[in-house]
Amino acid sequence: MRIGRPGDLKRVVDLARKVLADLDPEEIPAPLVRVATQTGRSLVPPLQRRLIVEIDGNEWLRNQVAEKFDGAADTDDPLEKAAALFLHRPDGWEDELGELARRSEQSAQADLIETMTRRIERLQTELETWRNRAKRNRRLAEKAAAQADRRVAAARAGARGDRASRRVRALERDNRSLRRDLAAANTERQLLRRRLAETREELQRERRTERSTDPVPAPSAWASLDLLGSARLLDDLVGAFSPEPAFEETAALQVERPLDLPMGTPPDDRSAIEWLLTVDREFVLLVDGYNVGYHLDRTRFNSPYVRQRLENDLARLKELAQGRPRVTLVYDSAQSGGTTCDSGPSGIEVRFTSAGHSADDELLTLAADMGPAAVVVSSDRRVREGAQASGSIGLWSEALAGWMLNA
Numbered sequence: 001m002r003i004g005r006p007g008d009l010k011r012v013v014d015l016a017r018k019v020l021a022d023l024d025p026e027e028i029p030a031p032l033v034r035v036a037t038q039t040g041r042s043l044v045p046p047l048q049r050r051l052i053v054e055i056d057g058n059e060w061l062r063n064q065v066a067e068k069f070d071g072a073a074d075t076d077d078p079l080e081k082a083a084a085l086f087l088h089r090p091d092g093w094e095d096e097l098g099e100l101a102r103r104s105e106q107s108a109q110a111d112l113i114e115t116m117t118r119r120i121e122r123l124q125t126e127l128e129t130w131r132n133r134a135k136r137n138r139r140l141a142e143k144a145a146a147q148a149d150r151r152v153a154a155a156r157a158g159a160r161g162d163r164a165s166r167r168v169r170a171l172e173r174d175n176r177s178l179r180r181d182l183a184a185a186n187t188e189r190q191l192l193r194r195r196l197a198e199t200r201e202e203l204q205r206e207r208r209t210e211r212s213t214d215p216v217p218a219p220s221a222w223a224s225l226d227l228l229g230s231a232r233l234l235d236d237l238v239g240a241f242s243p244e245p246a247f248e249e250t251a252a253l254q255v256e257r258p259l260d261l262p263m264g265t266p267p268d269d270r271s272a273i274e275w276l277l278t279v280d281r282e283f284v285l286l287v288d289g290y291n292v293g294y295h296l297d298r299t300r301f302n303s304p305y306v307r308q309r310l311e312n313d314l315a316r317l318k319e320l321a322q323g324r325p326r327v328t329l330v331y332d333s334a335q336s337g338g339t340t341c342d343s344g345p346s347g348i349e350v351r352f353t354s355a356g357h358s359a360d361d362e363l364l365t366l367a368a369d370m371g372p373a374a375v376v377v378s379s380d381r382r383v384r385e386g387a388q389a390s391g392s393i394g395l396w397s398e399a400l401a402g403w404m405l406n407a
Contacts, residue, residue: 017035
């Protein structure tokens with residue numbers, strides 16, 4: 001938790017929504033009309049930021065919210081204390097908010113390290129289990145092979161007449177059966193080796209992640225500032241609450257002509273993405289996240305690891321592209337309260353759809369809004385054809401995944 005994000009002032013947001021619900025329509029501040037119409041259990045982050053900024057700058061609204069707040073700044077609950085400081089603003093409240101932010105950041109880092117440590121311990125236990133199974137199967141396979149060879153050698157040495165020959169043939173059949181068992185054991189052994197290698201790689205990734213999340217002590221932003229410096233820093237904090245314009249609404253681009261995939265360039269090949277990098281004009285790249293993630297790693301396509309890789313690669317694509325496109329990455333989700341938007345690396349937009357509204361539906365809606373300014377990446381034929389009907393280009397997920405795996 002870090003004081004300064006909308007979630008840290010959840011008490012203030014909840015009370016403010018109740019205040020807006022009790023106001024007459026003409027009393028609601030203009031910037032909050034959209035917020036007041038939301039009836040879900042929670043607001044999406046951009047609307048939460050808009051509400052906090054308005055409370056911060058509107059003393060009348062802040063007093064209305066403070067009247068409904070019955071908490072105090074001397075509580076041990078950091079959320080209640082942050083709300084009390086933000087609403088009542090006693091002397092020195094800025095310093096106390098800064099201290100809450102520092103302690104909350106350290107607590108969040110400690111929780112993350114503890115989670116990663118437990119994950120590493122589980123992986124180490126799993127690795128040891130697979131290693132023991134591999135050793136046991138190897139011993140069984142060697143024992144079976146030695147037993148088969150001894151039985152065949154003994155039968156051949158003592159074979160006499162037809163009766164002995166029949167016994168030899170029977171033993172040879174047993175030998176073939178045992179060798180088939182040995183081959184099956186060797187196959188399982190190979191599978192175990194691959195599983196060991198995968199587990200070892202995952203363990204190394206977790207360890208690298210743990211090293212990269214070591215907490216760094218945060219210097220106090222307020223201790224060395226005079227009154228003017230403190231005021232300027234407070235202005236910066238208020239700016240941090242402001243919604244990012246790129247994610248408030250997906251504004252349509254004005255284009256002179258639609259994009260046109262060059263003749264001979266397959267829409268399912270990475271050459272289509274390489275062509276996109278050379279397009280020297282504005283466009284919007286709309287991507288079905290789990291579709292592309294499946295082609296990057298079929299066993300873990302919906303894991304945080306694959307999502308992070310996908311977002312980083314799309315940020316790299318945005319930096320390499322001559323036209324510096326806007327990139328929107330859409331994931332299926334079963335969350336309530338509507339589709340949420342957030343900012344990823346290099347300013348790409350990350351959307352999680354709400355329950356009953358799939359990523360396919362969201363992509364088709366965005367493509368209809370963007371028209372010829374959009375390039376839609378999806379494995380779903382319905383989405384690609386719907387995008388093309390809106391004037392957009394439809395590319396296959398295999399094209400983007402192929403570029404990411406080979407770039």
